[in-house]
Amino acid sequence: METAQPHAGVYIEDVSKSFGPEGARTLVLNHVSLSIKMGEFVSVIGPSGCGKSTLLKTVAGLIEADSGTVKVDGMTVKAATKNKMIGLVPQSPALLPWRTVLDNVRLPMTVNPKANANRNLRDPREILESFGLGAALDKYPGQLSGGMQQRVAIARAFVFDPSVLLMDEPFSALDEMNRDAQRLGLLDFWQSNRKAVMFVTHSVPEAIMLSDRIVVMGAHPGHIAEIIDVPLPRPRTIDVYATDEFRDLEGRVRETLREVMGQKSA
Ligand SMILES: Nc1ncnc2c1ncn2[C@@H]1O[C@H](COP(=O)(O)OP(=O)(O)OP(=O)(O)O)[C@@H](O)[C@H]1O
Numbered sequence: 001m002e003t004a005q006p007h008a009g010v011y012i013e014d015v016s017k018s019f020g021p022e023g024a025r026t027l028v029l030n031h032v033s034l035s036i037k038m039g040e041f042v043s044v045i046g047p048s049g050c051g052k053s054t055l056l057k058t059v060a061g062l063i064e065a066d067s068g069t070v071k072v073d074g075m076t077v078k079a080a081t082k083n084k085m086i087g088l089v090p091q092s093p094a095l096l097p098w099r100t101v102l103d104n105v106r107l108p109m110t111v112n113p114k115a116n117a118n119r120n121l122r123d124p125r126e127i128l129e130s131f132g133l134g135a136a137l138d139k140y141p142g143q144l145s146g147g148m149q150q151r152v153a154i155a156r157a158f159v160f161d162p163s164v165l166l167m168d169e170p171f172s173a174l175d176e177m178n179r180d181a182q183r184l185g186l187l188d189f190w191q192s193n194r195k196a197v198m199f200v201t202h203s204v205p206e207a208i209m210l211s212d213r214i215v216v217m218g219a220h221p222g223h224i225a226e227i228i229d230v231p232l233p234r235p236r237t238i239d240v241y242a243t244d245e246f247r248d249l250e251g252r253v254r255e256t257l258r259e260v261m262g263q264k265s266a
C-alpha cells in the first residue's frame with residue numbers, strides 16, 4: 001500500500017478535460033486544481049454546465065481527465081476505487097426497487113466478497129440506524145419518501161468506510177424543509193465519521209451550512225473562480241442561518257456567482 005501521507009484526502013492538480021469529436025472538442029475543465037484535506041467538507045457551486053459533475057466524476061473514476069493529476073489518499077483514482085476508498089452519492093438515489101432497504105445497503109458488500117475480506121466494513125444495520133432508518137430496514141424503496149431514499153443512498157456510500165465521500169446534488173429533489181433535515185442529518189453523521197467530502201450543490205445556503213470551504217466555479221471553460229472559507233463554528237444548527245456571519249457569507253458567495261455569470265456573458 002502507498003502511504004496516505006503526502007496527499008491525504010482529495011488532490012486535484014492542473015486537471016483539464018474536453019468532450020466531443022476530434023476537431024470539435026469543447027473544453028469543459030480548464031487547468032483545475034483543488035485539494036480537500038482529510039476531514040474537510042468542501043462544496044462546489046457554480047452555474048449549470050460549468051463542469052461541477054465532470055470534476056466530481058474525474059475524482060470518482062467515472063471520467064478520465066485529459067491531463068493533470070487526481071489522487072485520493074495519495075493513490076491513483078484507479079487504485080482508490082479498487083480499494084473502495086471512494087463513496088459516491090449520485091444525484092438520484094439509484095436504489096434497486098426489488099430489494100429491501102437493508103439489502104440495498106448490503107449489496108456493495110456482497111459483490112466480490114473475496115476482495116472485501118480485508119476491508120474495514122461497516123455494519124449496514126448500524127449505519128442505517130444512525131441515519132434514522134432503523135424502522136425501514138425491511139421496507140422497499142417504493143415505500144419510502146424521497147428524503148428517506150436519499151438517506152439510504154448516503155448510508156450505502158458509508159458501507160466501506162471510504163476516506164472520501166463525493167456527493168452530486170444529493171438533496172436537490174427535496175423540498176426545503178426536508179433538505180434542512182437531511183443537511184443536519186448528514187452533518188451529524190459526518191461529525192463523528194470525518195471524511196474528505198466533495199459536495200456539489202446549486203444552493204448557496206446549503207453550501208454555507210455544510211462546508212469548511214466553498215469552491216465557486218465559472219463556465220466556458222469550467223474553472224475555479226474563487227475559494228471562500230466558511231469559518232462558522234461546528235457543530236452547526238439551523239440557528240446559524242439567522243446569524244450576521246451567515247448573511248455576510250451568503251452575500252459574498254452570491255456576489256462571486258454574479259461576477260462569474262457576468263464574465264460568462266461578457
Ligand atoms: N459525457 C459527456 N459528453 C459530452 N459533453 C459532456 C459530457 N458530460 C458533460 N458534458 C458537457 O460538459 C459541460 C459540463 O457538464 P457538467 O455535467 O459537468 O456540468 P455541471 O456543472 O454539473 O452542470 P449542472 O449544474 O447542470 O449539473 C456541459 O456543457 C455538458 O454538456
Ligand SMILES: [Mg+2]
Binds near residue numbers: 052
Ligand atoms: Mg451536474
